[in-house]
Amino acid sequence: MIHVQINEDATYDLTQTDGQWQLASSETAVSIEVLPNGVISILRDGKSYTALVDTIDRDAKTVQLRINNRPYTVAIEEPLDRLLKSMGLDTAAGAKVEPVKAPMPGMILRILVAPGQDVQKGDGLLVLEAMKMENVLKATTSGTVKAVLAVEKTAVEKGTVLIEME
Numbered sequence: 001m002i003h004v005q006i007n008e009d010a011t012y013d014l015t016q017t018d019g020q021w022q023l024a025s026s027e028t029a030v031s032i033e034v035l036p037n038g039v040i041s042i043l044r045d046g047k048s049y050t051a052l053v054d055t056i057d058r059d060a061k062t063v064q065l066r067i068n069n070r071p072y073t074v075a076i077e078e079p080l081d082r083l084l085k086s087m088g089l090d091t092a093a094g095a096k097v098e099p100v101k102a103p104m105p106g107m108i109l110r111i112l113v114a115p116g117q118d119v120q121k122g123d124g125l126l127v128l129e130a131m132k133m134e135n136v137l138k139a140t141t142s143g144t145v146k147a148v149l150a151v152e153k154t155a156v157e158k159g160t161v162l163i164e165m166e
Contacts, residue, residue, distance in 0.1 A: 001013050001014065001015050001024055001079065002014050002076055002077065002078050002079070003076075003077040003078075003082070004074055004075065004076055004077070005074070005075040005077070006072055006073070006074050006075075007072055007073055008073070008075075012024075014032070021033070030042070030043070030044045030045075031043040031044075038053060039051070039052060039053075040052075040053065040065070042067070049067050049068070050067070051065045051066070051067045051072075052065065052066045052067075053065060054066055054071070060075075061075060061076045061077070061078075061081070062074065062075050062076070063076070097141055097143045097165040097166060098140065098141075098165070099161045099162075099163065099164045099165060100125055100126075100137055100139075100140075100161070100162050100163040100164075100165065101159050101160060101161055101162060102128060102156045102157065102158055102159060102160045102162055103128075103135075103137070103158065104128075104130045104131075104158050105130065105155070105156065105157050105158050106128045106129050106130030106131075106135070106155070106156060107128070107129045107130075107153070107154070107155050107156075108126060108127075108128060108129075108150045108151060108152050108153065108154055108155075108156060108162070109126075109127040109128065109129050109134060109152065109153075110126060110127040110152060111125075111126045111148055111150060111152055112124045112125055112126055112127070112136075113125050113126070113145045113148065113163065114145065114148065115145050115146065115147055115148055116144065116145065117144065117145045118142075118143075118144050118145075119139045119142065119143060119144070119145060119165075120139065120142045121139055121140065121141050121142050122138050122139060123138060123139045124136045124137070124138055125137050125138060125139055125145075125162075125163055126150060126162060126163065128156070128162075137162070139165070141165070143165045143166055144165065144166050145163060145164075145165060146164040146165055146166040147163070147164040148162075148163050149161055149162055149163065149164065150162040150163065
């Protein structure tokens with residue numbers, strides 16, 4: 001049985017039988033089937049819905065769906081996740097924040113953050129020019145900028161630590 005949370009609002013427990021997912025202990029009749037083409041077919045109280053998968057984040061265990069052109073975020077929690085969380089070994093809480101390194105040699109054009117600044121996953125940290133193209137280096141995880149080691153208008157080599165995160 002897995003636990004799902006939809007749009008940080010509604011929560012459900014699902015069980016799988018013969019390749020089909022169903023709501024556990026519910027009066028609402030729901031059947032969910034992943035079709036070979038990747039589309040998800042949902043049958044709820046006799047009404048059919050088609051869900052298209054926009055993105056899957058395996059690390060965060062979330063899926064972005066679109067049903068009738070409305071976006072939904074589905075967070076998935078498996079029994080192992082619940083066990084680890086109950087033991088204080090939550091994988092999300094223990095994720096190590098890696099420093100931001102130059103992915104290629106280039107020139108630092110702009111620094112977009114300062115030490116002590118909180119950033120979210122996907123936020124721009126700095127702009128690196130390489131091969132006459134501007135590349136925005138983004139945060140791979142949420143955290144706080146510990147130190148900015150890069151200096152604007154200076155050249156860096158591949159692998160140089162540019163920003164330390166915590």
